[in-house]
Amino acid sequence: MVDNITPDETLDCRGLSCPMPLLKTKKAIGKMKSGQIIEVLGTDPGTKNDLPGFAKKSGHEYLGDKDDQGFTRFFLKVR
Amino acid sequence: MNSERENLVIIEILKRGYRKIFDENWPLWLGGLLISIMSIITFAWARPWGVAGGLRNWGDWFFSLLSIYQTKPPSPLISTNSILTLGLLWGALGSALLSKQFAIRMAPPLELLKGVVGGILMGIGAAMAGGCNVGGFYSAISALSFSGLAMMVGLIAGAYVGLRYLYWELEHLPSRSVGATPSEKKEGGFKWLNAEPYIGTLLLIAAIICAWIYSQHAYTRVGVLLLCGLAFGIIIQRTRFCFVRGFRDPFMTGQGEATRAVAISVVVSMLGFAALKWTGLRPESISVVQASWFGGLVGGLLFGIGMVVAGGCGSGCVWRAGEGQIKLMLAVICFSLSTSLFKTLIRTSKGFADLMGHRIFLPDYLTYKWTVIVILFIMTIYYLAATWNEETDRFTVEI
Numbered sequence: 001m002v003d004n005i006t007p008d009e010t011l012d013c014r015g016l017s018c019p020m021p022l023l024k025t026k027k028a029i030g031k032m033k034s035g036q037i038i039e040v041l042g043t044d045p046g047t048k049n050d051l052p053g054f055a056k057k058s059g060h061e062y063l064g065d066k067d068d069q070g071f072t073r074f075f076l077k078v079r
Numbered sequence: 080m081n082s083e084r085e086n087l088v089i090i091e092i093l094k095r096g097y098r099k100i101f102d103e104n105w106p107l108w109l110g111g112l113l114i115s116i117m118s119i120i121t122f123a124w125a126r127p128w129g130v131a132g133g134l135r136n137w138g139d140w141f142f143s144l145l146s147i148y149q150t151k152p153p154s155p156l157i158s159t160n161s162i163l164t165l166g167l168l169w170g171a172l173g174s175a176l177l178s179k180q181f182a183i184r185m186a187p188p189l190e191l192l193k194g195v196v197g198g199i200l201m202g203i204g205a206a207m208a209g210g211c212n213v214g215g216f217y218s219a220i221s222a223l224s225f226s227g228l229a230m231m232v233g234l235i236a237g238a239y240v241g242l243r244y245l246y247w248e249l250e251h252l253p254s255r256s257v258g259a260t261p262s263e264k265k266e267g268g269f270k271w272l273n274a275e276p277y278i279g280t281l282l283l284i285a286a287i288i289c290a291w292i293y294s295q296h297a298y299t300r301v302g303v304l305l306l307c308g309l310a311f312g313i314i315i316q317r318t319r320f321c322f323v324r325g326f327r328d329p330f331m332t333g334q335g336e337a338t339r340a341v342a343i344s345v346v347v348s349m350l351g352f353a354a355l356k357w358t359g360l361r362p363e364s365i366s367v368v369q370a371s372w373f374g375g376l377v378g379g380l381l382f383g384i385g386m387v388v389a390g391g392c393g394s395g396c397v398w399r400a401g402e403g404q405i406k407l408m409l410a411v412i413c414f415s416l417s418t419s420l421f422k423t424l425i426r427t428s429k430g431f432a433d434l435m436g437h438r439i440f441l442p443d444y445l446t447y448k449w450t451v452i453v454i455l456f457i458m459t460i461y462y463l464a465a466t467w468n469e470e471t472d473r474f475t476v477e478i
Contacts, residue, residue: 015186015257017390017404018321019245019331026332027249027478041256045180045402049104049319057334057469070182 002064002075007039008032014071018046022054025076029060032078037063040074047074100317101178101276107336110318111344117314118221118344119351121307125300126159127222127352127366128311129214130393131205131418133164134411138202138419148423162301164397166308167315169286171401174316176279179272186406187255189248197389198396198410202417204382206425207435208233208375209368211382211393212322215375220345221352222366223450225439228457229375230382237383238326239476244388246478283309315398322392326383333475335465342462349454357447367440374435 011028013021021042028038040051048065051074055062063075121128139152155161175181186194201211208215208230216234219227286309293302314320324337355361370378386392389410391399396414399407425431441450468474 012256015184016190017184017186017399017406019327019387019390020190022332023245023249023478030478043182043184044404045175046319046321053334053336054332057332 002066002073005037005039005063005075007075008036010039010041013040013042013044013047015043017044018050021047022050025051026054026058029076029078034078036078038076038078040076041068041071042074043071048072051076097177097276101174105318107318107320107340108343110314110320111340112347113314113318114311114320115344115347115351117307117310118218118348119355121163121304122218122221122352122361122365123355124307125304127214127218128163128307129160129210129218130164130167130397131202131211131214131414132160133158133162133167134202134211134393134397134415135206135418135422136161137164138415138417139423141416142419157298157301159301159304162304163308163311166286166305166310167312167394167397168401169282169305170309170312171316171398172312173279173282173286173309174313175402176275176282178279178317179275180316181275181279181401181403183403184405185257186404187257189252190406191409193388193390194406194409195413197385197387197391198413199417200381200385201389201393201396201410202385202414202419203421204233204237204378204380204385205393205414206418206421207370207373207378208382209370209378209435210366212386213393214366215368215370215378215382217322217345217348218352218366219368219370219375220454221348223349223353223356223441223447223454224367225372225441226368226370226375226436228454229370229372229436230379233376233379233381234326234383234386237380237385238323238387239330239383240380241384241387242327242330242476244384246476249478283313311394312398312401315394316401321395323386323390323395327387329465329468329474330476333469333472335469338465339462342458342465346455346458349458350451353447353451357442363440363442364438367438369432369435369438371436371439378435 011024013024021044025040052062055076059079061077063077065072065074118128136152136155136158140155142148143151205211209226216227216230290302290306321337325341328334328337356363391407396407396410400411
């Protein structure tokens, strides 16, 4: 499902741990337009819980995640 | 049904169980509930759960090896403090391996520095408050000590200050990525990740064997405490139960899930402790530390800042270190060294010790009945405030 997504922005959070990936995503989303898609690259296992929870709370759409080599790609659609 | 097919069914059931436990996410509230049950079992068996005491024991041991301390601390192999924390680390590592979530994760230099500074602040805070977020807050409130409530106020304030720093840092000192995790990057050759569940299983079996060896040498109490620590580690790693989130999230994203889980957990644990103390099964003075109120409040404030900056509290640093995160390993090391030094300072200076405050066992002032009601009331307010904030974002700080 997330294979064909072309993100508008990519945020590299690899090596950062909780809560930095979430905070950086929150900040980046603040500068984006409604309907745009952000891709977040991360290595912290916690991000798999944090980002969907944040999306649910803040009304953004969590599109899913995909494991890559040594990191995970997360996709969010801005509210 | 022939026996071959029956065996296949058993294997399928075991596989399903494995996926349920080590593949799927557990809800946070379940983590809170399981931790409170383990907290009561641990207290009923030997003593309340703690993390900072174990880290301090390791720090004491390190400084005595360097001959900086004259007196030798209890051996980390039989100190109940040390064993509980070792069990937590062991359980988290085993659980991370079983879930294929273990990897040595390097962090950028600024993050490593935050691990060091956060660890030092937590070490000092824990020495002042008579424990970390576990011993000084969770177990202390459970044990009906006023210092736990003082630390709770400090932790909330500290989490707010720490978050303010993180926001400032985002604007002024952007952390750079370090790229992918190297241990999972290799193509071909030995598939390390696929071997992780087997290594994790062996580690957990090894822990059970160690507990058995303890019991063979008349240290059954210590051996079972190792298993209690192990259970805390597995539960916390699987639920990603995070006290930091409980204090920080309402300010950061407005989410109240972790706060509610902490509140439920404290209430259940407190009811268990109250029953054990009220009936005289356990001494009333246990976990009533000399930190009411200055030590609890100011220690909680420093600890709160440290845990948000480091990205893990007492238990959080240890279990994330068990997942292979270098930043949190540094935080654990700095925590253990600074808490050992600062505790020694408090112990050797009467003025300092007096400054921390008194031992206040709430039932001495309020009776057991009213103490339980007051703590229930405070935790209900905390639970409701987090839920209210989730809807209104009244306390949420925007970037």
